[in-house]
Amino acid sequence: MQGEIKTSKKPVIFSGIQPSGRLTVGNYIGSLRNFKLLEDNYNSLYCVVDMHAITVRQDPTELRRNISELAALYLAVGLDPNKNILYCQSHVPAHAELAWVLNCFTYMGELQRMTQYKDKSAKHVDNINAGLFTYPVLMAADILLYQTDVVPVGADQKQHLEIARDIAVRFNNIYGDVLVVPEPYIPKLGAKILSLKDPLRKMSKSDPEDTFIGMLDSPDMIRKKMKRAVTDSDARIKYDPENKPGVSNLMSILSILTGRGIDAIEADYAGKGYGVLKAEAAEACIEALAPIQAEHKRWMADQAELNRVLKDGAERASRIAARTMAKVRKKVGLAPLF
Numbered sequence: 001m002q003g004e005i006k007t008s009k010k011p012v013i014f015s016g017i018q019p020s021g022r023l024t025v026g027n028y029i030g031s032l033r034n035f036k037l038l039e040d041n042y043n044s045l046y047c048v049v050d051m052h053a054i055t056v057r058q059d060p061t062e063l064r065r066n067i068s069e070l071a072a073l074y075l076a077v078g079l080d081p082n083k084n085i086l087y088c089q090s091h092v093p094a095h096a097e098l099a100w101v102l103n104c105f106t107y108m109g110e111l112q113r114m115t116q117y118k119d120k121s122a123k124h125v126d127n128i129n130a131g132l133f134t135y136p137v138l139m140a141a142d143i144l145l146y147q148t149d150v151v152p153v154g155a156d157q158k159q160h161l162e163i164a165r166d167i168a169v170r171f172n173n174i175y176g177d178v179l180v181v182p183e184p185y186i187p188k189l190g191a192k193i194l195s196l197k198d199p200l201r202k203m204s205k206s207d208p209e210d211t212f213i214g215m216l217d218s219p220d221m222i223r224k225k226m227k228r229a230v231t232d233s234d235a236r237i238k239y240d241p242e243n244k245p246g247v248s249n250l251m252s253i254l255s256i257l258t259g260r261g262i263d264a265i266e267a268d269y270a271g272k273g274y275g276v277l278k279a280e281a282a283e284a285c286i287e288a289l290a291p292i293q294a295e296h297k298r299w300m301a302d303q304a305e306l307n308r309v310l311k312d313g314a315e316r317a318s319r320i321a322a323r324t325m326a327k328v329r330k331k332v333g334l335a336p337l338f
């Protein structure tokens with residue numbers, strides 16, 4: 001058996017990504033990239049949240065491929081399956097079980113305020129289902145199930161983290177200290193990478209192909225998409241997210257992926273055109289993604305090993321989840337298990 005997570009006293013991290021499309025550099029910069037950095041100081045669970053993905057209609061074949069691709073990406077960025085628990089949400093039924101209990105401790109008004117619900121119901125008017133509405137409760141269950149201390153997420157998930165905290169506090173106020181109240185970990189830089197076509201919106205993997213750089217895009221695709229990124233007519237390379245969101249977004253991507261400061265980039269590109277900035281931002285993406293793509297290919301070619309990692313992860317996660325569920329069942333007064 002691989003390393004058991006609860007035997008040491010390190011704080012617990014949980015984070016999940018939806019297999020709702022092909023991951024973008026937004027997902028990479030805002031979340032995945034930070035996971036590896038945290039590996040040694042935390043007991044971490046990283047989850048492919050496939051049950052969240054079906055809140056929007058998915059093609060089953062494509063969903064299965066996306067699940068596999070995402071699991072391989074967790075490994076390709078270097079996460080060690082012995083140090084981290086890597087698994088699929090639907091392999092651990094306790095996520096759904098706790099979500100049901102927590103639904104009974106969540107108010108309609110709280111859920112109605114969620115911006116992601118408003119955005120997604122506007123995007124999918126023909127399928128505004130109850131799962132989309134209660135998405136934050138399932139996310140709270142994901143986190144609270146493992147007595148999580150820290151949740152590394154992009155800025156768009158801050159509101160969902162707050163509701164998870166509110167639910168935990170409410171539950172604890174009734175039943176005593178049952179659930180750990182988690183803290184968000186939002187990166188200072190790159191917490192919100194913007195769409196290449198509409199830099200007032202965040203980059204999303206379920207948006208049209210030309211709005212994002214995919215983590216698995218070929219160099220040619222990356223160059224082509226960057227070239228067509230929306231900027232402005234001012235032709236000055238200046239970091240000004242409010243007035244120049246498109247240009248500032250490209251500068252952020254370049255800065256984060258190369259480690260060069262925004263001031264240095266501004267100075268280096270003074271007097272140069274947007275074409276140069278776009279070309280260099282593209283090369284920075286290509287260079288950062290190349291080793292990940294190579295590792296990803298290797299993992300995708302070994303599905304048996306990938307499945308073994310996920311099975312082992314699900315078993316380890318289930319054991320931790322069972323402890324929380326036993327407490328919750330007892331406190332709430334559900335029928336005792338025989």
Ligand code: AQP
Binds near residue numbers: 018020021024
């Ligand atoms: N544009 C972004 N910039 C920075 N971080 C981002 N994240 C997502 N987009 C950006 C972070 O990536 C993690 C995984 O996100 P998710 O798949 O659980 O859901 P999401 O936030 O809804 O991501 P997408 O790509 O926009 O997916 P779809 O299109 O399916 O809704 C999270 O930590 C998120 O903050």
